[in-house]
Amino acid sequence: MSLVNLLKKTCRKTLFTTPSHAQGFFIFHKLRNFYKYDISETEAHDPETALSKAESKATKIYGTKSTSFLTNGSTSGIIGAVLSCVNSGEKVLLWKNAHPCHLNAVKLAGGIPVFYDLEKIEEWDIYDKTTPEIIEKYLKDRGIKAVLVTSPSYEGIVSPIREIKKVCEKYGAYLIVDEAHGALYPFSENLPKSSVRLRRQLQ
Numbered sequence: 041m042s043l044v045n046l047l048k049k050t051c052r053k054t055l056f057t058t059p060s061h062a063q064g065f066f067i068f069h070k071l072r073n074f075y076k077y078d079i080s081e082t083e084a085h086d087p088e089t090a091l092s093k094a095e096s097k098a099t100k101i102y103g104t105k106s107t108s109f110l111t112n113g114s115t116s117g118i119i120g121a122v123l124s125c126v127n128s129g130e131k132v133l134l135w136k137n138a139h140p141c142h143l144n145a146v147k148l149a150g151g152i153p154v155f156y157d158l159e160k161i162e163e164w165d166i167y168d169k170t171t172p173e174i175i176e177k178y179l180k181d182r183g184i185k186a187v188l189v190t191s192p193s194y195e196g197i198v199s200p201i202r203e204i205k206k207v208c209e210k211y212g213a214y215l216i217v218d219e220a221h222g223a224l225y226p227f228s229e230n231l232p233k234s235s236v237r238l239r240r241q242l243q
């Protein structure tokens with residue numbers, strides 16, 4: 041059974057468990073219907089098959105080798121990525137104003153944070169993109185194990201990931217791209233390329 045069908049099947053008239061909106065019963069705005077699909081684990085026994093089917097579909101959509109849904113938002117993805125690349129005592133390059141989960145992930149791995157700064161686009165009062173030049177300046181002589189880049193930024197600034205990846209490869213550093221704000225990129229040709237797609241083109 042697909043995940044969507046599983047969720048449809050578990051829509052109940054009366055719900056005695058969480059969530060406390062009771063699948064929209066206590067919601068009074070026009071999005072009420074969406075809440076029907078918000079269920080607790082007690083209503084979906086044994087959802088493994090539906091979830092793994094949905095993950096396989098997502099693998100095709102995103103063009104990844106494999107896809108695992110996160111149960112704790114982008115934070116858990118960033119933490120997982122950093123923990124899998126960085127050992128205790130190794131240096132990680134990260135943006136000074138990145139989401140706090142970047143630094144927390146480095147701390148959890150026992151890594152040493154090295155911070156880079158970005159220029160501001162004064163007209164908009166927002167930070168500019170990360171460039172390969174900025175990254176190379178740090179990778180040259182500091183023995184950095186992994187680089188964390190946010191692209192797109194919250195404001196939609198996209199960094200040249202293809203070029204940044206080449207610099208990371210040159211110095212043998214892992215590149216972790218936080219694409220929390222780019223999840224919709226694979227769905228339109230009019231949007232920038234997802235960094236996952238760029239990775240495939242580079243191989």
Ligand SMILES: Cc1ncc(COP(=O)(O)O)c(C=O)c1O
Pocket residue numbers: 112113114115116139141190194218220221
């Ligand atoms: C760029 C970026 N990365 C990571 C996160 C963390 O996301 P979550 O709250 O889903 O853990 C956020 C949240 O706003 C974010 O903007």
